Amino acid sequence: MYKSSLLVLCCFLPWITPSVGQSVCGNDQYNPALSMCCNEVVQPKSGFQPSCCGTRGYDARLSICCANNIQPRSGIQPSCCGAIGYDAAFSMCCSGTIQPRSGIQPSCCGRIGYDAAFRKCCDDRLC
Template identity: 40%
Template sequence: MASSVLKDSAVHVVEQDRTTLQLRNVVMASSVLKDSAVHVVEQDRTTHKLRNVVMASSVLKDSAVHVVEQDRTTHKLRNVVYGVLSSKGFSSACCGTRSYNTQTQKCCNGVLSPKGFSSACCGTRSYNTQTQKCCNGVLSPKGFSSACCGTRSYNTQTQKCCNGVLSPKGFSSACCGARSYNTQTQKCCNGVLSPKGFSSACCGTRPYNPAFQSCCYGRLC
Protein backbone atom coordinates (compact mmCIF):
# COMPACT_ATOMS: atom_id res chain seq x y z
CA MET A 1 0.00 0.00 0.00
CA ALA A 2 2.83 2.40 0.81
CA SER A 3 4.35 1.72 -2.59
CA SER A 4 1.04 2.40 -4.24
CA VAL A 5 0.66 5.72 -2.40
CA LEU A 6 4.19 6.76 -3.33
CA LYS A 7 3.54 5.83 -6.93
CA ASP A 8 0.37 7.87 -7.01
CA SER A 9 2.16 10.80 -5.37
CA ALA A 10 4.98 10.58 -7.89
CA VAL A 11 2.51 10.51 -10.76
CA HIS A 12 0.72 13.53 -9.28
CA VAL A 13 4.00 15.43 -8.96
CA VAL A 14 4.93 14.63 -12.56
CA GLU A 15 1.49 15.80 -13.70
CA GLN A 16 1.83 19.03 -11.72
CA ASP A 17 5.31 19.54 -13.16
CA ARG A 18 3.98 19.08 -16.66
CA THR A 19 1.13 21.50 -15.96
CA THR A 20 3.59 24.03 -14.53
CA LEU A 21 5.82 23.63 -17.58
CA GLN A 22 2.86 24.10 -19.90
CA LEU A 23 1.75 27.17 -17.96
CA ARG A 24 5.30 28.55 -18.13
CA ASN A 25 5.33 27.97 -21.90
CA VAL A 26 1.93 29.64 -22.22
CA VAL A 27 3.14 32.63 -20.16
CA MET A 28 6.35 32.93 -22.18
CA ALA A 29 4.39 32.63 -25.42
CA SER A 30 1.98 35.30 -24.18
CA SER A 31 4.90 37.55 -23.25
CA VAL A 32 6.43 37.10 -26.72
CA LEU A 33 3.10 37.82 -28.36
CA LYS A 34 2.65 40.87 -26.15
CA ASP A 35 6.11 42.14 -27.05
CA SER A 36 5.40 41.47 -30.72
CA ALA A 37 2.08 43.27 -30.47
CA VAL A 38 3.72 46.23 -28.73
CA HIS A 39 6.42 46.26 -31.41
CA VAL A 40 3.81 46.16 -34.15
CA VAL A 41 1.87 48.99 -32.47
CA GLU A 42 5.04 51.08 -32.17
CA GLN A 43 5.89 50.37 -35.80
CA ASP A 44 2.37 51.38 -36.81
CA ARG A 45 2.67 54.61 -34.80
CA THR A 46 6.05 55.35 -36.39
CA THR A 47 4.62 54.61 -39.87
CA HIS A 48 1.66 56.91 -39.14
CA LYS A 49 3.98 59.67 -37.97
CA LEU A 50 6.15 59.26 -41.05
CA ARG A 51 3.05 59.35 -43.23
CA ASN A 52 1.96 62.58 -41.53
CA VAL A 53 5.45 64.07 -42.01
CA VAL A 54 5.45 63.11 -45.70
CA MET A 55 1.98 64.55 -46.20
CA ALA A 56 2.96 67.73 -44.36
CA SER A 57 6.11 68.01 -46.48
CA SER A 58 4.07 67.58 -49.64
CA VAL A 59 1.64 70.28 -48.53
CA LEU A 60 4.50 72.63 -47.65
CA LYS A 61 6.16 71.93 -51.00
CA ASP A 62 2.92 72.68 -52.88
CA SER A 63 2.44 75.83 -50.82
CA ALA A 64 6.00 76.93 -51.50
CA VAL A 65 5.58 76.34 -55.22
CA HIS A 66 2.32 78.30 -55.17
CA VAL A 67 3.96 81.20 -53.31
CA VAL A 68 6.88 81.23 -55.77
CA GLU A 69 4.47 81.27 -58.74
CA GLN A 70 2.47 84.10 -57.15
CA ASP A 71 5.67 86.04 -56.52
CA ARG A 72 6.78 85.58 -60.14
CA THR A 73 3.39 86.73 -61.39
CA THR A 74 3.45 89.76 -59.07
CA HIS A 75 7.00 90.59 -60.19
CA LYS A 76 6.01 90.38 -63.87
CA LEU A 77 2.99 92.60 -63.28
CA ARG A 78 5.18 95.07 -61.39
CA ASN A 79 7.61 95.19 -64.30
CA VAL A 80 4.77 95.78 -66.72
CA VAL A 81 3.29 98.53 -64.58
CA TYR A 82 6.58 100.31 -63.89
CA GLY A 83 8.10 99.58 -67.31
CA VAL A 84 5.26 101.05 -69.35
CA LEU A 85 3.13 103.15 -67.04
CA SER A 86 3.98 105.79 -64.46
CA SER A 87 1.95 106.96 -61.52
CA LYS A 88 -0.98 108.97 -62.76
CA GLY A 89 -1.15 112.34 -61.13
CA PHE A 90 -3.11 115.55 -61.52
CA SER A 91 -3.76 116.63 -65.14
CA SER A 92 -1.65 113.76 -66.46
CA ALA A 93 -1.18 112.80 -70.10
CA CYS A 94 1.12 110.54 -72.07
CA CYS A 95 4.41 111.52 -73.66
CA GLY A 96 5.63 108.45 -75.50
CA THR A 97 5.57 105.72 -72.85
CA ARG A 98 5.72 108.14 -69.90
CA SER A 99 3.01 110.05 -68.08
CA TYR A 100 3.55 113.69 -67.17
CA ASN A 101 1.88 116.64 -65.51
CA THR A 102 0.53 118.98 -68.17
CA GLN A 103 0.61 121.82 -65.66
CA THR A 104 4.38 121.73 -65.18
CA GLN A 105 5.80 119.93 -68.23
CA LYS A 106 5.63 120.14 -72.00
CA CYS A 107 5.84 117.14 -74.33
CA CYS A 108 7.48 117.85 -77.66
CA ASN A 109 7.72 114.89 -80.03
CA GLY A 110 8.16 112.42 -77.16
CA VAL A 111 10.64 114.56 -75.16
CA LEU A 112 9.67 116.19 -71.85
CA SER A 113 10.79 119.70 -70.90
CA PRO A 114 9.86 122.07 -68.07
CA LYS A 115 6.79 124.10 -69.04
CA GLY A 116 7.20 127.86 -69.03
CA PHE A 117 4.98 130.81 -69.90
CA SER A 118 3.33 130.63 -73.34
CA SER A 119 5.16 127.39 -74.13
CA ALA A 120 5.08 125.82 -77.57
CA CYS A 121 7.11 123.13 -79.32
CA CYS A 122 10.00 123.61 -81.72
CA GLY A 123 11.11 120.15 -82.75
CA THR A 124 11.77 118.35 -79.46
CA ARG A 125 12.27 121.58 -77.46
CA SER A 126 9.77 123.80 -75.70
CA TYR A 127 10.14 127.56 -76.00
CA ASN A 128 8.56 130.86 -75.00
CA THR A 129 6.56 132.23 -77.91
CA GLN A 130 6.84 135.74 -76.44
CA THR A 131 10.63 135.91 -76.70
CA GLN A 132 11.62 133.32 -79.31
CA LYS A 133 10.75 132.37 -82.87
CA CYS A 134 10.80 128.82 -84.21
CA CYS A 135 11.74 128.58 -87.86
CA ASN A 136 11.74 125.06 -89.29
CA GLY A 137 12.90 123.52 -86.02
CA VAL A 138 15.51 126.20 -85.21
CA LEU A 139 15.03 128.73 -82.39
CA SER A 140 16.03 132.39 -82.77
CA PRO A 141 15.42 135.50 -80.66
CA LYS A 142 12.09 137.08 -81.54
CA GLY A 143 12.14 140.69 -82.67
CA PHE A 144 9.60 143.20 -83.92
CA SER A 145 7.36 141.93 -86.75
CA SER A 146 9.27 138.67 -86.89
CA ALA A 147 8.75 136.12 -89.65
CA CYS A 148 10.71 133.12 -90.88
CA CYS A 149 13.13 132.96 -93.80
CA GLY A 150 14.30 129.37 -93.97
CA THR A 151 15.62 128.64 -90.48
CA ARG A 152 16.16 132.33 -89.59
CA SER A 153 13.81 134.90 -88.11
CA TYR A 154 13.83 138.40 -89.57
CA ASN A 155 12.19 141.80 -89.36
CA THR A 156 9.70 142.22 -92.17
CA GLN A 157 10.02 146.00 -91.88
CA THR A 158 13.71 146.12 -92.78
CA GLN A 159 14.44 142.88 -94.64
CA LYS A 160 13.12 140.93 -97.59
CA CYS A 161 13.16 137.14 -97.81
CA CYS A 162 13.53 135.78 -101.32
CA ASN A 163 13.63 131.97 -101.62
CA GLY A 164 15.24 131.60 -98.20
CA VAL A 165 17.78 134.43 -98.73
CA LEU A 166 17.59 137.66 -96.73
CA SER A 167 18.29 141.05 -98.33
CA PRO A 168 17.87 144.64 -97.14
CA LYS A 169 14.38 145.86 -97.90
CA GLY A 170 14.06 149.01 -99.95
CA PHE A 171 11.24 151.00 -101.50
CA SER A 172 8.78 148.91 -103.54
CA SER A 173 10.80 145.75 -103.00
CA ALA A 174 9.99 142.50 -104.76
CA CYS A 175 11.79 139.22 -105.34
CA CYS A 176 13.65 138.13 -108.43
CA GLY A 177 14.83 134.61 -107.75
CA ALA A 178 16.81 134.85 -104.50
CA ARG A 179 17.34 138.65 -104.78
CA SER A 180 15.20 141.59 -103.80
CA TYR A 181 14.93 144.57 -106.17
CA ASN A 182 13.28 147.92 -106.66
CA THR A 183 10.37 147.54 -109.01
CA GLN A 184 10.64 151.25 -109.92
CA THR A 185 14.13 150.98 -111.38
CA GLN A 186 14.62 147.33 -112.29
CA LYS A 187 12.88 144.67 -114.29
CA CYS A 188 12.96 140.97 -113.42
CA CYS A 189 12.61 138.67 -116.40
CA ASN A 190 12.66 134.97 -115.54
CA GLY A 191 15.03 135.44 -112.60
CA VAL A 192 17.32 137.95 -114.34
CA LEU A 193 17.44 141.62 -113.28
CA SER A 194 17.91 144.38 -115.80
CA PRO A 195 17.54 148.17 -115.74
CA LYS A 196 13.92 148.96 -116.35
CA GLY A 197 14.01 152.09 -118.42
CA PHE A 198 10.91 152.30 -120.53
CA SER A 199 10.58 148.54 -120.71
CA SER A 200 7.36 147.10 -119.45
CA ALA A 201 7.47 143.52 -120.75
CA CYS A 202 9.82 140.56 -120.87
CA CYS A 203 11.13 138.55 -123.78
CA GLY A 204 12.85 135.55 -122.32
CA THR A 205 15.24 136.98 -119.76
CA ARG A 206 15.33 140.49 -121.33
CA PRO A 207 13.01 143.43 -120.78
CA TYR A 208 11.65 145.35 -123.78
CA ASN A 209 9.24 148.06 -124.84
CA PRO A 210 6.40 146.59 -126.91
CA ALA A 211 5.88 150.00 -128.50
CA PHE A 212 9.18 149.74 -130.29
CA GLN A 213 10.07 146.05 -130.27
CA SER A 214 8.53 142.66 -130.80
CA CYS A 215 9.22 139.34 -129.07
CA CYS A 216 9.22 136.27 -131.26
CA TYR A 217 9.43 132.98 -129.39
CA GLY A 218 11.64 134.41 -126.65
CA ARG A 219 13.77 136.52 -128.97
CA LEU A 220 13.54 140.21 -129.72
CA CYS A 221 12.85 141.02 -133.33
Protein backbone atom coordinates in the same frame (compact mmCIF):
# COMPACT_ATOMS: atom_id res chain seq x y z
CA MET B 1 10.34 98.50 -63.04
CA TYR B 2 7.63 100.88 -61.86
CA LYS B 3 10.21 103.58 -60.99
CA SER B 4 11.92 103.44 -64.41
CA SER B 5 8.58 103.70 -66.22
CA LEU B 6 7.66 106.69 -64.09
CA LEU B 7 11.05 108.26 -64.77
CA VAL B 8 10.63 107.88 -68.53
CA LEU B 9 7.11 109.37 -68.39
CA CYS B 10 8.35 112.18 -66.17
CA CYS B 11 11.18 113.14 -68.52
CA PHE B 12 9.20 113.03 -71.77
CA LEU B 13 5.98 114.59 -70.50
CA PRO B 14 7.23 118.20 -71.01
CA TRP B 15 7.78 117.48 -74.74
CA ILE B 16 4.26 116.13 -75.12
CA THR B 17 2.39 118.74 -73.06
CA PRO B 18 3.87 122.25 -73.21
CA SER B 19 3.92 124.27 -70.01
CA VAL B 20 1.41 127.10 -69.66
CA GLY B 21 2.42 129.93 -72.01
CA GLN B 22 4.79 127.66 -73.94
CA SER B 23 4.58 126.24 -77.46
CA VAL B 24 6.33 123.35 -79.16
CA CYS B 25 8.69 123.75 -82.12
CA GLY B 26 10.04 120.46 -83.43
CA ASN B 27 11.27 118.80 -80.23
CA ASP B 28 11.77 122.03 -78.27
CA GLN B 29 9.52 124.17 -76.11
CA TYR B 30 9.65 127.93 -76.48
CA ASN B 31 7.93 131.04 -75.22
CA PRO B 32 6.05 132.59 -78.19
CA ALA B 33 6.31 136.04 -76.59
CA LEU B 34 10.12 135.90 -76.94
CA SER B 35 10.79 133.39 -79.71
CA MET B 36 9.25 131.98 -82.88
CA CYS B 37 9.30 128.65 -84.68
CA CYS B 38 10.97 128.74 -88.11
CA ASN B 39 10.57 125.35 -89.83
CA GLU B 40 10.96 123.50 -86.52
CA VAL B 41 13.92 125.63 -85.35
CA VAL B 42 13.43 128.05 -82.43
CA GLN B 43 14.65 131.56 -83.27
CA PRO B 44 14.60 134.69 -81.08
CA LYS B 45 12.07 137.37 -82.02
CA SER B 46 13.80 140.62 -82.85
CA GLY B 47 13.00 143.84 -84.64
CA PHE B 48 9.70 145.49 -85.46
CA GLN B 49 8.26 142.72 -87.65
CA PRO B 50 9.79 139.34 -86.70
CA SER B 51 9.43 136.80 -89.52
CA CYS B 52 10.96 133.53 -90.69
CA CYS B 53 13.11 132.90 -93.74
CA GLY B 54 13.51 129.15 -93.89
CA THR B 55 14.94 128.22 -90.49
CA ARG B 56 16.26 131.73 -89.71
CA GLY B 57 14.55 134.68 -88.09
CA TYR B 58 14.74 138.23 -89.43
CA ASP B 59 13.04 141.64 -89.23
CA ALA B 60 10.71 141.92 -92.26
CA ARG B 61 10.67 145.72 -92.01
CA LEU B 62 14.42 145.86 -92.73
CA SER B 63 14.96 142.75 -94.88
CA ILE B 64 13.17 140.56 -97.42
CA CYS B 65 13.28 136.77 -97.76
CA CYS B 66 14.14 135.65 -101.28
CA ALA B 67 14.27 131.86 -101.77
CA ASN B 68 15.37 131.33 -98.13
CA ASN B 69 18.03 134.04 -98.54
CA ILE B 70 17.74 137.18 -96.36
CA GLN B 71 18.36 140.31 -98.44
CA PRO B 72 18.29 144.01 -97.42
CA ARG B 73 14.90 145.64 -98.04
CA SER B 74 15.51 148.73 -100.09
CA GLY B 75 13.68 150.94 -102.53
CA ILE B 76 10.03 151.74 -103.13
CA GLN B 77 8.84 148.23 -104.10
CA PRO B 78 11.14 145.60 -102.57
CA SER B 79 10.79 142.34 -104.53
CA CYS B 80 12.69 139.13 -105.22
CA CYS B 81 14.23 137.79 -108.39
CA GLY B 82 15.14 134.28 -107.36
CA ALA B 83 17.38 134.64 -104.31
CA ILE B 84 18.26 138.31 -105.04
CA GLY B 85 16.39 141.36 -103.73
CA TYR B 86 15.69 144.34 -105.98
CA ASP B 87 13.43 147.42 -106.30
CA ALA B 88 10.56 146.59 -108.68
CA ALA B 89 9.83 150.31 -109.11
CA PHE B 90 13.00 150.73 -111.18
CA SER B 91 13.91 147.20 -112.27
CA MET B 92 12.16 143.99 -113.34
CA CYS B 93 12.94 140.31 -113.12
CA CYS B 94 13.23 138.67 -116.52
CA SER B 95 13.65 134.89 -116.21
CA GLY B 96 15.88 135.24 -113.15
CA THR B 97 17.84 138.26 -114.44
CA ILE B 98 17.33 141.78 -113.08
CA GLN B 99 16.87 144.27 -115.89
CA PRO B 100 16.27 148.05 -115.81
CA ARG B 101 12.62 149.09 -116.12
CA SER B 102 12.41 151.72 -118.86
CA GLY B 103 10.16 152.88 -121.65
CA ILE B 104 6.39 153.26 -121.97
CA GLN B 105 5.57 149.54 -121.61
CA PRO B 106 8.47 147.82 -119.82
CA SER B 107 8.36 144.08 -120.56
CA CYS B 108 10.55 141.01 -120.59
CA CYS B 109 11.55 138.96 -123.59
CA GLY B 110 13.25 135.95 -122.07
CA ARG B 111 16.06 137.39 -119.95
CA ILE B 112 16.06 140.74 -121.77
CA GLY B 113 14.13 143.86 -120.76
CA TYR B 114 12.58 145.95 -123.53
CA ASP B 115 9.86 148.50 -124.31
CA ALA B 116 6.84 146.64 -125.72
CA ALA B 117 5.46 149.93 -127.09
CA PHE B 118 8.17 149.91 -129.77
CA ARG B 119 9.37 146.31 -130.13
CA LYS B 120 7.96 142.79 -130.24
CA CYS B 121 9.07 139.58 -128.61
CA CYS B 122 9.03 136.42 -130.71
CA ASP B 123 9.93 133.14 -128.96
CA ASP B 124 12.05 134.91 -126.28
CA ARG B 125 13.85 137.02 -128.91
CA LEU B 126 13.30 140.63 -129.89
CA CYS B 127 11.98 140.89 -133.42
